[in-house]
Amino acid sequence: MSVAPGTDGVLVDRYGRVARDLRVSLTDKCNLRCTYCMPAEGLPWLAGPEVLTDEEVVRLVRVAVERLGVTEVRFTGGEPLIRPGLLGIVTAVAALEPRPRISLTSNGIGLDRLAPALREAGLDRVNVSLDTLDPARFTTLTRRPRLDAVLAGLAGAAAAGLSPVKINSVLMRGVNEDEAPALLRFAVDHDYQLRIIEQMPLDAQHGWDRHTMVTAEEILTSLRTVFDLSPDPAERGAAPAETWLVDGGPARVGVIASVTRPFCGDCDRTRLTADGQVRACLFATEESDLRAALRAGTDDDELARRWRTAMWGKRAGHGIDDPTFLQPTRPMSAIGG
Numbered sequence: 001m002s003v004a005p006g007t008d009g010v011l012v013d014r015y016g017r018v019a020r021d022l023r024v025s026l027t028d029k030c031n032l033r034c035t036y037c038m039p040a041e042g043l044p045w046l047a048g049p050e051v052l053t054d055e056e057v058v059r060l061v062r063v064a065v066e067r068l069g070v071t072e073v074r075f076t077g078g079e080p081l082i083r084p085g086l087l088g089i090v091t092a093v094a095a096l097e098p099r100p101r102i103s104l105t106s107n108g109i110g111l112d113r114l115a116p117a118l119r120e121a122g123l124d125r126v127n128v129s130l131d132t133l134d135p136a137r138f139t140t141l142t143r144r145p146r147l148d149a150v151l152a153g154l155a156g157a158a159a160a161g162l163s164p165v166k167i168n169s170v171l172m173r174g175v176n177e178d179e180a181p182a183l184l185r186f187a188v189d190h191d192y193q194l195r196i197i198e199q200m201p202l203d204a205q206h207g208w209d210r211h212t213m214v215t216a217e218e219i220l221t222s223l224r225t226v227f228d229l230s231p232d233p234a235e236r237g238a239a240p241a242e243t244w245l246v247d248g249g250p251a252r253v254g255v256i257a258s259v260t261r262p263f264c265g266d267c268d269r270t271r272l273t274a275d276g277q278v279r280a281c282l283f284a285t286e287e288s289d290l291r292a293a294l295r296a297g298t299d300d301d302e303l304a305r306r307w308r309t310a311m312w313g314k315r316a317g318h319g320i321d322d323p324t325f326l327q328p329t330r331p332m333s334a335i336g337g
Contacts, residue, residue: 009067009068009069009304010068010069011064011068011069011070011270011307011308011311012308012311012312013280013311013312013313013314014312014313014314015265015314015316017265017266017267017268017314018069018268019068019070019267019268019269019270019311020069020070020071020072020238020268021070021071021072021074021238021268021269021270022061022064022070022072022073022074022100022269022270022271022272023074023076023269023270023271023272024057024061024073024074024075024076024271024272025076025077025078025080025271025272025273025274026057026075026076026077026078026080026083026086026089026274027046027051027077027078027079027080027082027083027274028043028045028046028077028078028273028274029045029077029078029079029082030077030078030079030082030107031079031082031107031109031144032079032107032109032142032143032144032146033142033143033144034129034131034141034142034143035140035141035142035143036141036170036172036199040143046274046275050275050291051274051275052274052275052276052291054085054088054089054092056276056291056294056295057089058089058092058093059294059300060272060276060290060294060303061073061093061096061100061272062093062096062300063300063303063304063307064270064272064307065093065096065098065100066096066097066300067300067301067304068304068307068308070100070270071098071100071101072100072101072102072103073093073100073101073102073103074102074103074104074105075089075090075102075103075104075105076104076105077105077106077274078274079106079107079109080104080105080106081104081106081107081109081110081111081114082110086114086118087114087117087118087121088121090102090104090118090121090122090123091121091122093122094121094122094123095122099122101124102122102123102124103123103124103125103126103127104118104123104125104126104127105126105127105128105129105168106126106127106128106129106153107128107129107142107150107153108128108129108130108149108150108151108152108153108154108157109146109149109150109153110149110153111126111128111152111153111154111156111157112149112152112153112155112156112157113156115153115156115157115159115160115162116156116160118160118162119160119161119162123162124162125162125163125164125165125166126157126162126165126166127166127167127168127195128150128153128154128157128165128166128167128168129167129168129169129170130150130154130167130168130169130183131169131170131171131172131176131179132147132176132179132183133147133179133182133183133186134176134179135147135148137175137176138150140175141175141176154167154190154192155190158190158191158192163191164192164193165191165192165193166192166193166194166195167183167187167192167193167194167195168195168197169183169194169195169196169197170196170197170198170199171196171199171214171219172199172212172214173212173213173214174212177214177218177222178222180196180219180222180223181222181223181225181226181227183196184223184226184227184246184253185226187251187253188246188251193251193252193253193254194253194254195241195253195254195255195256196219196253196254196255196256197255197256197258198213198214198215198216198219198255198256198257198258198259198260199213199214199259213259215257215259215260216242216255216257216260216261217260219255220244220255223253227246227247227253228246228247228248229244229245229246229253230244230245230248231244231245232244232245232252236266237266238263238266238267238268239254240256240258240263241254241255241256242254242255242256242257242261243255258282264281264316265316267281269282270307270311272290273287275291276289276290276291276292276294277289277290277291278290278306278307278310278311280310280311280313280314280315281314281315284314284315286313288306288307288309288310290303290306290307293306
């Protein structure tokens with residue numbers, strides 16, 4: 001049963017969903033130029049003063065954890081590893097009481113070098129984006145010849161104990177749709193967990209087309225040409241991935257079917273952009289500004305109240321199938337995953 005905003009400490013919406021998973025974008029910049037995310041020349045980046053300082057990030061995360069019931073914090077980008085203050089931010093968040101679970105989504109470049117320090121700072125685990133194992137395809141997709149660096153990052157994360165190490169893969173028709181079995185074999189052989197994600201309408205070019213998207217059903221059909229997949233008996237909860245046991249387990253593979261099998265009814269996420277805007281949904285077209293309030297001297301109680309109000313307005317679903325659906329103005333790199 002839903003309650004009016006402000007009468008409870010948690011981030012509840014009018015449909016009774018409670019947000020306990022906070023995704024924090026630390027930068028909109030990235031050192032890759034993935035074709036489904038941004039143009040080759042990059043994007044107009046946020047100006048320095050617009051981006052939250054390290055101290056401001058930590059304060060807002062503290063408000064979320066101490067006053068709003070957030071139990072999981074995921075740092076994203078752009079590419080969070082290029083944020084100079086990343087280690088200090090992780091250290092400060094790991095010191096919060098109650099301590100949240102802390103993860104990070106990265107493209108993996110430089111992760112082999114930073115993984116031990118991140119683990120020491122308090123990071124629990126990582127997700128690494130990897131869409132292909134073919135060097136030429138990788139260069140075409142990302143416009144950078146850095147596949148070896150990503151593979152080294154995965155190995156470095158595992159060696160540092162940032163496990164489970166998860167791989168996020170997006171399949172695109174006519175590009176890498178044939179690689180699902182190879183990616184899963186690679187993940188199983190290295191004790192990583194693969195998550196294959198339906199391509200979503202979050203590209204800066206606004207060129208997404210549902211009719212050319214590789215669907216969850218197609219992904220599963222491709223995987224089953226090589227592997228036996230059986231339903232995972234574990235409770236899914238609010239996890240975005242629907243998972244299957246691979247050849248009887250213990251290895252698992254997940255498919256995140258945001259478009260064809262939406263899971264909005266169980267969503268438990270709230271998002272904070274690098275410039276201090278709260279987004280109730282990845283596909284939201286409106287945001288609530290916490291940066292201005294924070295810099296105006298607003299106290300923590302009022303920041304929490306504003307955050308609760310922002311989440312109360314969360315819509316029932318993302319509405320991709322609705323004819324009136326509008327793609328968010330911000331691309332994925334500026335929102336944070």
